[in-house]
Amino acid sequence: GAGVSQTPSNKVTEKGKYVELRCDPISGHTALYWYRQSLGQGPEFLIYFQGTGAADDSGLPNDRFFAVRPEGSVSTLKIQRTERGDSAVYLCASSFEGTAGELFFGEGSRLTVL
């Protein structure tokens, strides 16, 4: 499709497990963003890539969270030793330029940590 694609759409895991969430941005978009959204809250910034490099990872909550974008397209958000507090919807967005103009969001990956 032409939109931002995120997989899996739902992930249930146990506390302490490792999780990977994938984002496939719109073709040609150079900027890619990860946000986290808890129930009843607005999206919270995690990390932003311009091309292959992380231009700003100031929103990652701790060193259990890591994201990569090795070829400047698909990105993977990795969460180690998951905790119940990590449960949220993880949203990915992309934009044509890296100036945070109009962001195109995927439908998110809902993570539940039991």
Add this chain to the structure above:
Amino acid sequence: GESVGLHLPTLSVQEGDNSIINCAYSNSASDYFIWYKQESGKGPQFIIDIRSNMDKRQGQRVTVLLNKTVKHLSLQIAATQPGDSAVYFCALRWVMDSSYKLIFGSGTRLLVRP
């Protein structure tokens, strides 16, 4: 840190009436503001944007007003329809050290009564 707040968490309007959703922000350096609509189970969808050198911008049935003096942003929806029922977020662009990201408010839920 930056904060973007909302005056009302839930707004209920009669179908056909006009809706006004308000947003307050604190960062006077922000140069770009966006309204997003989020339906249940979906990612945020761009509605309309406005730059800081403007005080009003109109789209199809929507108008955004920006008052930089009091740091206030509003979204007006004309002739509200059932399909407008969703959560609406204001967001502002935060620029620091060549990093561009959008900071979101906590959202207002719009309920349209038939």
